[in-house]
Amino acid sequence: MRYFFSKPMRNGNSFIWLKWFEKFSATNRLWKRCLLRAQSLVTSMDNTLIFFVFLGDYVDRGSHSIECIALMFALKIHYPKNYILLRGNHETRAINFAYGFKEELTIKLGEADGAEVWEKFNETFSYMPLAALVGGKILCMHGGLSPDLNSLDDIKKIVRPIVDVATNRLAQDLLWSDPTPDQTLATLHKDPLYNKNGVRGLSCTFNEAAVRETCKKLKILKIVRAHQMVPDGFKFFADRQLITIFSAPRYMNETDNRGAVLTVRTDGKVGIIQMKNTKGMKQNVDDEITRGDDLPTNQSAKKKSESMLKTAQSSSSKSKTQE
Numbered sequence: 339m340r341y342f343f344s345k346p347m348r349n350g351n352s353f354i355w356l357k358w359f360e361k362f363s364a365t366n367r368l369w370k371r372c373l374l375r376a377q378s379l380v381t382s383m384d385n386t387l388i389f390f391v392f393l394g395d396y397v398d399r400g401s402h403s404i405e406c407i408a409l410m411f412a413l414k415i416h417y418p419k420n421y422i423l424l425r426g427n428h429e430t431r432a433i434n435f436a437y438g439f440k441e442e443l444t445i446k447l448g449e450a451d452g453a454e455v456w457e458k459f460n461e462t463f464s465y466m467p468l469a470a471l472v473g474g475k476i477l478c479m480h481g482g483l484s485p486d487l488n489s490l491d492d493i494k495k496i497v498r499p500i501v502d503v504a505t506n507r508l509a510q511d512l513l514w515s516d517p518t519p520d521q522t523l524a525t526l527h528k529d530p531l532y533n534k535n536g537v538r539g540l541s542c543t544f545n546e547a548a549v550r551e552t553c554k555k556l557k558i559l560k561i562v563r564a565h566q567m568v569p570d571g572f573k574f575f576a577d578r579q580l581i582t583i584f585s586a587p588r589y590m591n592e593t594d595n596r597g598a599v600l601t602v603r604t605d606g607k608v609g610i611i612q613m614k615n616t617k618g619m620k621q622n623v624d625d626e627i628t629r630g631d632d633l634p635t636n637q638s639a640k641k642k643s644e645s646m647l648k649t650a651q652s653s654s655s656k657s658k659t660q661e
C-alpha cells in the first residue's frame with residue numbers, strides 16, 4: 339500500500355493527511371480491499387478506460403467519513419483522469435463542522451491533529467469542481483439548477499477556491515438546489531420556476547420547465563444530480579431529462595433504500611445499476627427525502643451529530659482493542 343503514497347504528488351506538496359492515508363490503509367482492511375478493487379475497475383475487459391464521476395457528500399453521514407474521503411482522494415491522486423470528484427454541500431466548512439466530520443476527526447486523530455486535518459480537508463474542498471460535463475451532453479452536479487445558469491460558460495467562469503459558497507449564487511445552487519416535489523403546481527407549471535427552497539432554508543427549487551429550458555439553453559440532453567435520498571437509488575424528473583442518483587444503500591442505516599449508479603456508454607446509451615439492500619427491511623421508504631436538517635443551526639443537526647459521536651466513539655474503542 340505504501341506504493342500509493344511514495345509517488346511524488348503532482349504539485350510537489352506533501353499534504354498532512356497523507357500520513358493518515360497510510361495509517362488507514364495499514365489498519366483498515368475494507369479500505370485496502372477498496373483500493374485494490376479500484377485498480378481493476380479503471381480498465382474494462384476490452385481495455386476501454388472507465389471514468390467515474392462522484393457527485394459529492396463524501397463526509398458527515400455515518401461514522402466513517404475519514405475512511406471514505408481518504409479513499410476518494412487516494413483514488414483521485416492515483417488515477418487523476420479516471421476519478422472526478424464533484425463537491426457536495428457537505429464539502430463546506432459550516433456543514434461538515436456541524437454534521438460530524440470535525441468531531442470524527444477529533445475523536446480519531448486527537449484534538450490538535452484532528453483540527454489541522456479538518457482545516458486541510460476544507461481547504462481542498464474549496465478547490466473541488468462544482469459540475470462535470472459527460473460526453474458534452476450530460477451535465478452533472480450535486481444539487482441542481484439555478485436561475486443564474488444560462489450557459490456552460492457561467493459554470494466555467496466561477497473562480498475557485500470558494501471558501502464560502504454563499505458568496506456565489508450559482509455555486510450555492512449547484513450544490514444545494516432541489517427539483518420541486520412531485521404533485522405540486524409549480525412542478526407542472528409551463529414556465530420555468532425557481533422558488534425559495536423552504537426545506538433547506540437556502541438556495542432554490544426548480545420545476546420541470548426549468549429543466550427543459552436549461553437543457554435547451556446549454557445544448558445538453560440530461561442533468562444528473564444527487565443530494566436527495568430516493569428509495570430506488572434513482573428517480574427521473576421532467577420526462578427523464580433530470581435524474582437523481584443516490585448511491586448509498588441503507589442511508590445512515592436508518593432507511594431501507596436501494597442505491598444506484600448511472601452508467602453512460604461511449605455511444606451515449608445510459609443504464610442504471612441498482613444496488614440492493616441485503617439486510618432486509620427496517621422501515622418503509624415512501625418518497626424522496628430531503629434532509630431538512632442540513633443546516634448547522636438546526637436542532638436535529640445537533641442530535642444527529644451526537645448520535646454520530648457515540649458511534650464513532652464506540653467504533654474507535656473497538657478498533658483500539660483490536661490493535
Ligand SMILES: [Mn+2]
Nearest residue numbers: 395426427565
Ligand atoms: Mn447533499
